[in-house]
Amino acid sequence: MKKLLSGNEAIARGVYEAGVTVASAYPGTPSTEILENIATYTEDIYAEWASNEKVALETAIGASVVGSRAIASMKHVGLNVAADPFFTYAYMGVNGGLVVVTADEPGMHSSQNEQDNRHYARHAKVPMFEPANSQEAKDMIVEAYEVSEKYDAPVLFRITTRVAHSKDIVELGSRKGPVYKKYEKNIKKNVPVPAYSRLMRDKVETRMIALADYAHHSPLNFEEIFNTEIGIVASGMCYTYAKEVFGEEVSYFKVGFSYPLPLEKIKQFSEKVRRVIVIEENDPIMELEMKAFGISCEGYDLFPYQGEKTPDVIRRSLLGETLPTINYTQEKIVPRPPTLCAGCPHRGFFYELGKRKNLLMVGDIGCYALAFAEPYNAMDVSLCMGGAFSMGHGAAKSINMNKDSNMKVVSFMGDSTFFHTGINSLTNVAYNRSNTVNVILDNRITGMTGHQENPGSGYTVQGMPVKAIEIEPIVRALGFEHVRTIDPNQLEDVKQALDWALGLDEPSVIITRWPCVLKKFSKEDKEEFEGLFQNKCKIDPEICIGCKKCIKTGCPALSFNKETKKAVINPNDCVGCKVCLQTCPVKAISLEVK
Amino acid sequence: MTKSILLVGVGGQGTILASKLLTIGLVEAGYDVKMGEIHGMSQRGGSVSSQVRYGEKVYSPVIELGSADILVAFEKMEALRWLEYLKPEGKAIVNDYQINPMPVLNGKFDYPDKINEALEALVDTKVFNAAEKAEALGNAKVMNIILLGALIKAMKLTHIDWNQIISNHVKEKFVEINIKAFQIGMDSIQS
Structure with a gap:
């Protein structure tokens, strides 16, 4: 049976076919739809939104240890959060197969950086796959579980935005499984104390040699010889872009299993062509390894150092031309920046916050990052998920040490971001006592990634009602004495709360509580929030x-x-x-x- | 020969449903199809695009500059924004409909005037008001299906059973109005 699937939907299908039984993830563009689609296999796979990516990976690892095939999926920066368990489980190796999906963002369509997570495979010494389309995404997931179990390693599965969000035709297979490996207590494998970790370290090196052999023989790494003048080496979407531009005018080496690289096989390919060009998005990883292996090639110097290597970029960089376009002036076109929606519950808060002077306004990752823009001008700095409270805390400590500054600090983040890692940064504010104002913008859902449930929303991804974790009691339990929960649409209440909190010389928390206007309101929302957007x-x-x-x-x-x-x-x-x-x-x- | 269709508009206008139906139809007709879209922050009232490519064998889902056979703009200024993706001999179908971006709403910029005339001077352009036609039908939201109908006619894809595809993929109570909308779109393009 054939079906039109996005890369993310195809990964979910591959996970189903591979007999996976446990899936955990934290939402993040462009990875979100992987878990959302896995969650539709309600009978066969347990799927959940974890509170953050580290927790998601640890959940998947726990399942792998006792014998399930498991998956954790995340956006590229999510793997930074999950790096700790990732690196050590790479030493321990798996019982049931484990796949970690990283969705990278060359071009930064919806991200704060363009980091190349192919480095993580090298850094943690784990095998890596890079599909170029949806069919490959599905098929490679199934193969990734075989490799994971055969070579006793978690697998990194790297996609990019265009693979994640492009749709094409996929031939479906049937489900194998569910796959359960027998669990046997094995301290030497599963307890990474130094004595055992040293043994694991040896195993990792031996494993890499075996995997290099796999890479050499895998049909996922193949050559297509057409013309011997130019040979292009590419993985993932770059291969399809190159094919689009050059068709059968050049030869190709397509890398599908990309770590360890099949260097000997690429060397053989390079000997068949006059000039080798490596096309890869982000960093020159394959190119440098090929050069170190003695393969003469070009790449990084031929292309812009950032952004996607789309067909027009390849054409301009390698052929020095672009297709003819319509000549016109773009001067009159007005930008169309994203904005807070009509009815957005963040609006009232930022309208009031932006009026204040001598304030450092520290933001976070979510729709509320739009506070930086006109007309609010209500965010001076932001960094990473959950970072607002700790950054604000550090800023306040600096300001307190500096006699020449009397600036105050207001830090803010959303409810899902609070549960992600904001809870940790708020703990530090409580413990080390900074006189900061810490605001949790609780819109009852994970907004920007398209309305995913979270620990505070009262439901799981598979629709189970659960007790919504209340933020105010958590904050009080951390030791905050100054806490207020307000309706952000009431400007006078917002103003008074800010006056009150900024007048204190102790840490405080303001929780704004009103649902996202785009949310599908739950029964509880309708009961709690009167006249919800009906006028x-x-x-x-x-x-x-x-x-x-x-x-x-x-x-x-x-x-x-x-x-x-x-x-x-x-x-x-x-x-x-x-x-x-x-x-x-x-x-x-x-x-x-x- | 691969054909490329670029649908552009503003978040919330239904470009995604239109391109989904288009893609399903092309697949059922036996073409190799790739469809790409970028979502994320653009959902918050930003500029959005869906790219559909079909033919015997399609590699890239991404339409490169100067390579779209047709540009369907659900909002007229978006036609100008994306025009460099159109082949000089390509066609533009433009919804004569204006959605003011924030810099216009707050009075900092003026919405460009005479967009339709500018487009007509540059390229083979068909401008019509799908929003008005949709409202006349009784549901402003079917504007996207009217534009889909126009696109199908202009791309000469009328051999595919679009009514069946609409029936299979649109909620039952909206099927009838969407089929009507599709026909109105087809009728607005002369073959």
């Missing part, structure tokens, strides 16, 4: 004085008409959050109750 606001043009105060809320349902010099609300977009209504000095905005 609309309108502006009376007779009363409006054109002061633009409402426009400063940055709501995409509001616009300013330059001809009439009045503000207007688009009734199709407005959901009646009333934030703009509270900013109007002449009460021109009113609520229309449905």
Whole structure:
């Protein structure tokens, strides 16, 4: 049977076919749909959203130890979080096969960096696969479990955004399994104390030699000889891009199993062509290893050092030309940056926060990172998941040491980010006592990645109702004495809470609690939040004085008409959050109750 | 020969459903098909694109600059933004519909005027108001299916049973209106 699948859907299918029984992940673009699709196999696979990537990998490892085939999937930066268990389980080796999917982002479509996670395979000394399309993604997952178990190693499965999110036709197979290996107590394998780790270290090196042999013989690494002038070495999506540009005008060495590299086989290929060009996104990893092995090749110097190696980039870099395009001026095209949605519960908070002076505003990863932009200007710095409270803490400690500064610090992150690693950074604030204001923007869901459940939302990915973990009792248990939970749509409450918290000389926590406007509201949401986005606001043009105060809320349902010099609300977009209504000095905005 | 279709618009306009139906139809007709889209932060009111490529054998899901056979813009300024992806001899189908981005809403920039005229001067362009036609049908959301109908006619893909594909992949209560919308889109393009 054939089906049109994205790379992420194909991975989920491959996981099903391979007989996997346990899957854990934390959402992150472009990896999110892997776990979402695995979760649809409710009868065959236990799937969960973990609180973070480290926890996801440890969950998968636990399942592998007792004999299940298991998977943990994450975006590239997620593997930084999960690096600790990743490196040591690489020593221990598996019982049931273990695959770790890393979804890298050349071009940074939705990410904070462009790190190349192929380095992790080398760093941890584990085998790696790199599919170039959905069919390969599915087939290679099945093979990855065979390799994992045969060579006693977790496998790194590296995809990029275009593999994850492109759809093509996949021939489906049937499910093997479920696969369970027998669990036997084995201290020397499963307890990495130094004495045993030294033994494991030897095993890792022997394993790499065996894997190099696998790489050499694997049909996933193959050559296609057409023309002997140029030979291209490429893995993943770069291979398809090159094929698109050159077709059968050049020869190819396609790398599918990419660590250890089949260097001897590539060397044989290189001897058949006059010039070898390596096309790889991000870092020149294959190129440098090939050069060290004595293969004469080019690559990094021919291409831009960052971004995707899409067909136009390859054409420009290697042929010095582009396809003819329509000539026109782009000057008049207005940028269309992402914005906080109409009704976004973050709006009220940032509208008030952005007005404050002499503040360091420390943000985090989520929709609320848009606070940096106009009109809020309410974020000075952000870094990584869960980092806001600890960075703010460090900044406050520096400011306290510095007699020339009296800046205050407000740090903020979302609910899912709090459960991810923010809980750890808030623990440090509580323990080491920084006089920071720590804000948890609880919109009752994981928003930016497309509404995944989290420990605070009350449901699991497979739809099981669970007790929602309440943030305020956690914060109080950490020892915070100054805690307030507010409705962020009430501007006066936000203002008062900020005044109160900034007036303290001790750590404080403000929790804003209102659901994301795009969320599918649960029964509990409907009970708790009265009049949830059921109304609309309108502006009376007779009363409006054109002061633009409402426009400063940055709501995409509001616009300013330059001809009439009045503000207007688009009734199709407005959901009646009333934030703009509270900013109007002449009460021109009113609520229309449905 | 591989054909490339680029659908562009603003997050929430239904480009993804239109390209999904398009892709399903092409697969059922026996073509090799690849479809690419980038999602992430663009869902928050940003510019979005779906890329569909079909033919005997397709390698890359990505349309390169100057290689799209047709550009379907669900919002007219987006047609200008993505125009460099179109072949100079390609076609543009443009929804005469304006969605103001934040810098226009807050009065910092003006929405460009005479976009349709600019496009018509540059390339074989068909402009029509799918939003109005959708509202006349009673559901503004079927604008995407009207544009899909226009695209199918323009790409001469009428041999595929699109009504069946719509029936199979759209919620039952919306099938009838979507089939009507599709026909309106087809009728708006002269063969």
